[in-house]
Amino acid sequence: MNTTTHPVAPEEVMAFLDGELSAAGGQAVSAHLEDCAECSELAEQLRGTSNSLSRWKIESAPMELTASVFDLAVKKQKGRKVCRSSIFIRASFWTWKQWTGGLGVVAASLILLLAVATSNRTHSPEMADRALMFVSESAPQEHRKRISVDNTGVDGPPVTHRISITPSAIVSRQNTPGVVADSNRLFQGLGDHVPDALSLSPAPMIARTVSLTLVVKDFNASRAILDATLARHHSYAAELTANAAENAPRSIQASLRVPAPELGSVLNELRILGRVENETQAGEEVTQQHADLVARLKNSLETEQRLQAILQQRTGKITDILQVEQEISRVRGEIEQMEAEQKILEHRADFAAVNLNLREEYKAQLNAPAGSVSTRLHNALVAGFYNTSETVLRIVLFFAEYGLTILLWLVILASPGVLLWRRYHRMLAAL
Amino acid sequence: MSLAHSFELNLYAIGFKLLRGHWRKAAFRATFLGVARQFLEPAAQHTTEAAVSLRHALRKLGRTDREILFLREFEGLSYAEIAELLSLPMNTVRSRLFRARMALRELLTAPAVKTASREFAESEGRV
Numbered sequence: 325m326n327t328t329t330h331p332v333a334p335e336e337v338m339a340f341l342d343g344e345l346s347a348a349g350g351q352a353v354s355a356h357l358e359d360c361a362e363c364s365e366l367a368e369q370l371r372g373t374s375n376s377l378s379r380w381k382i383e384s385a386p387m388e389l390t391a392s393v394f395d396l397a398v399k400k401q402k403g404r405k406v407c408r409s410s411i412f413i414r415a416s417f418w419t420w421k422q423w424t425g426g427l428g429v430v431a432a433s434l435i436l437l438l439a440v441a442t443s444n445r446t447h448s449p450e451m452a453d454r455a456l457m458f459v460s461e462s463a464p465q466e467h468r469k470r471i472s473v474d475n476t477g478v479d480g481p482p483v484t485h486r487i488s489i490t491p492s493a494i495v496s497r498q499n500t501p502g503v504v505a506d507s508n509r510l511f512q513g514l515g516d517h518v519p520d521a522l523s524l525s526p527a528p529m530i531a532r533t534v535s536l537t538l539v540v541k542d543f544n545a546s547r548a549i550l551d552a553t554l555a556r557h558h559s560y561a562a563e564l565t566a567n568a569a570e571n572a573p574r575s576i577q578a579s580l581r582v583p584a585p586e587l588g589s590v591l592n593e594l595r596i597l598g599r600v601e602n603e604t605q606a607g608e609e610v611t612q613q614h615a616d617l618v619a620r621l622k623n624s625l626e627t628e629q630r631l632q633a634i635l636q637q638r639t640g641k642i643t644d645i646l647q648v649e650q651e652i653s654r655v656r657g658e659i660e661q662m663e664a665e666q667k668i669l670e671h672r673a674d675f676a677a678v679n680l681n682l683r684e685e686y687k688a689q690l691n692a693p694a695g696s697v698s699t700r701l702h703n704a705l706v707a708g709f710y711n712t713s714e715t716v717l718r719i720v721l722f723f724a725e726y727g728l729t730i731l732l733w734l735v736i737l738a739s740p741g742v743l744l745w746r747r748y749h750r751m752l753a754a755l
Numbered sequence: 756m757s758l759a760h761s762f763e764l765n766l767y768a769i770g771f772k773l774l775r776g777h778w779r780k781a782a783f784r785a786t787f788l789g790v791a792r793q794f795l796e797p798a799a800q801h802t803t804e805a806a807v808s809l810r811h812a813l814r815k816l817g818r819t820d821r822e823i824l825f826l827r828e829f830e831g832l833s834y835a836e837i838a839e840l841l842s843l844p845m846n847t848v849r850s851r852l853f854r855a856r857m858a859l860r861e862l863l864t865a866p867a868v869k870t871a872s873r874e875f876a877e878s879e880g881r882v
Contacts (some may be wrong), residue, residue, distance in 0.1 A: 335853045342827070344834050344849075373860045377828045380809050396769050511871075744786055751782035753818070 330363060332356045337363055338370055355504030384419050435730075439722030440715060501609075530585060530616050531672035535679045540598030543574050543684040550682070553593045557586040562677075580678040585674045594680065601683075608748040622660045628655045760836075765841050782881070810864035819843075821853035825853055847863075 331351050338354040339345050459577045514618050540678075547566075554560060564578040582590045633685040635645065784790035790818040813821060822841065826832045834852075 335849050338853050338856065339834070342834070369860055370856055373856045373863075374828060376805070376809055376859075376863060377824075380806050392768050392773050396773075397766055562763060632882060748782050748786040751785045752778060 330356070330360060338368055341367060341370055353467060421596065428598060435720065439719050528609060528611045529673040531610050532584060532676035533592065533606045534587070534676060535602070535604040536591070536594060536600065537602035537681040538594065538598045539601050539683050539685050541685050546682060549575065549597060553590060554580065558583055559586070563679060573684040574680040575684065576680070578680045578682070580680055581675040582678055584676050585672055590678070597682070610669055610673060614666070614749045617662055617666050617669065621666065624655055624659045624662065628652060628659065631655065643679050645650055771840070775822070794861060808863060811861055814863055815862055816855055816858055820851050820858070821854050823848055824855040
C-alpha cells in the first residue's frame with residue numbers, strides 16, 4: 325500500500341478507527357474506505373486485532389503497586405517532599421544510558437584528578453628546590469663557608485649571587501669574651517673551655533642549635549641590625565637566602581654561626597627585632613666524645629714518638645726500617661684524622677648554630693604600582709596557556725605511565741562486564 | 756486538559772516509573788544475585804488457548820510498542836496523552852501503534868498459533 329495509489333496512509337486508517345482524526349480527515353478516510361477494498365481489509369484487520377485484545381482480561385495490579393502509586397500521588401498533590409531527595413528519586417528512574425553516561429563522567433573525572441594529582445606530586449619543583457637547599461648546606465668542617473644572597477630589591481627578578489668568605493677572618497677565638505647571656509640558662513657555662521687542656525677541665529662541651537622565627541615590621545632596618553649584630557659578636561652567616569617576591573612579604577632564611585659565649589646576647593638582640601613566632605633550642609653533649617678523641621690522639625702521638633725513637637736509635641735490616649716507616653706513616657694519618665675531628669667537634673661546641681627565619685609583616689599597598697590592563701591581561705593569558713599546556717602534558721604523561729595498566733584492567737574486566745550487561749538486558753527484556 | 760485528566764496522567768506516569776524500577780531491580784537481582792524471576796502471569800489459570808497465544812504474541816513485541824498498545828487498547832488513552840506520558844512525538848506514537856498492531860496480527864497467524872497451542876497444551880498438562 326502506498327500513497328500514490330492510496331491517498332490515505334495506513335496510519336490514518338488506524339487513526340480514523342481510533343477516532344483520532346479531525347472531522348474533515350475522518351470524512352476523507354471514510355469515503356476512501358468505501359471505495360478501496362484494500363484499505364477496507366486493513367481496517368478489518370485492525371478491528372480484528374483490537375477485538376482479540378479486548379477478549380484478554382488483564383489481572384489487576386498488585387496491592388503493593390497500587391498503594392505505592394497512591395502514596396506518591398497524594399504526596400505530590402499536597403506538595404510535600406517525598407522521603408528521599410529529588411535527585412535520588414530521579415536517579416532511581418534513570419535509564420541505562422543515563423547511568424552509563426553518569427558513571428563514565430565520574431570515572432573520567434576521577435582519572436583526570438588522579439592524573440593531575442600524581443603529576444603534581446611527582447613533578448613538584450618545590451621538592452627539587454628543597455632538596456637543593458639541603459644539598460647546598462656546607463659541610464661543617466669546611467673552613468670556607470658559602471653564602472647565597474638573593475637580590476632583595478622589589479623591582480626586577482630575584483637574582484642569586486654566591487660569595488665566599490673565610491670565617492677565621494671575622495672570628496677571633498682569642499678575643500671571645502667569656503660572658504654568657506643566656507636568658508633561659510640552658511647553656512650556662514658552656515663554650516668557655518680550653519680545647520688544648522680539655523682533659524683537665526671538667527666543663528662540659530655542648531653543641532647548641534637554635535631555631536628562631538621572627539616577624540618584623542621594618543624589614544630593611546632589621547636586615548641592617550642583623551648584619552651589625554653579626555659583626556659585633558664575631559659571628560657569621562654560613563648560609564643566607566633572602567626572598568623578595570612581588571606582592572608577598574620579604575623574608576630571610578639564614579643559618580648563623582655564633583660564638584657560644586655570645587649566643588645569649590645575640591639571641592636577645594635578635595628577639596627585639598620583632599615578634600618571636602617560634603623558638604626552639606637544643607643541645608648535644610659531646611664532652612665524652614671529645615675526651616675519647618683526645619685520649620686516642622695522645623696515645624697515637626706517643627706511639628709516633630716511640631716509633632721515631634726506634635728509627636733513630638736502632639739499626640738493622642733495610643726491611644725492618646721500611647716497616648717502621650710504614651707504621652709511622654699509618655700512625656701519622658690517624659693522628660691527622662683525629663686532629664681534624666677534634667677541630668670539628670670544638671668548632672661545633674664553640675659556635676652555636678642559629679637557624680633564623682626572618683619574615684616581614686606584610687601589608688598590602690593600595691598605591692602599589694600595578695601593571696596596565698593590557699599587560700596584566702597578556703600575562704594572565706600567557707599563564708593560562710602555560711597552565712593549560714602543563715595540565716595537558718601531565719594528563720598525557722599520566723596515560724603514558726599508567727595507560728597500559730588501565731587498558732589491561734579494562735580488558736580483564738571487559739569480558740565479564742559485557743556478559744553480565746547482556747544477561748541483564750536479556751532479563752530486562754524478558755520481564 | 757482538565758485537572759482530573761491531568762491527575763490521571765500523573766498517576767499513569769507514577770505507575771510507569773514504579774513498574775520500570777521494579778523491572779530493573781528484578782533484572783538486576785536475576786543477573787547479579789541469581790534470584791529467580793517472578794513473573795506475573797495474567798490469567799495463568801482458567802486460561803484459554805486464544806489467551807495464551809495472545810500473551811505469547813505480546814511478549815514478542817518491543818517494550819515501547821507494547822506499552823503504547825496497552826495504553827491505547829486497555830486504558831483508552833488518546834495518541835496525544837500517550838505521547839505526553841511516554842515523552843514521544845505524536846507521529847511516533849501513531850506509527851509505533853500501527854506497527855505494533857500489524858506485528859501482533861502477524862504473530863497471531865498460523866505459526867504463532869501453533870506455538871501457542873503447544874504452550875497451551877503444556878500448561879494444561881501442568882495444571
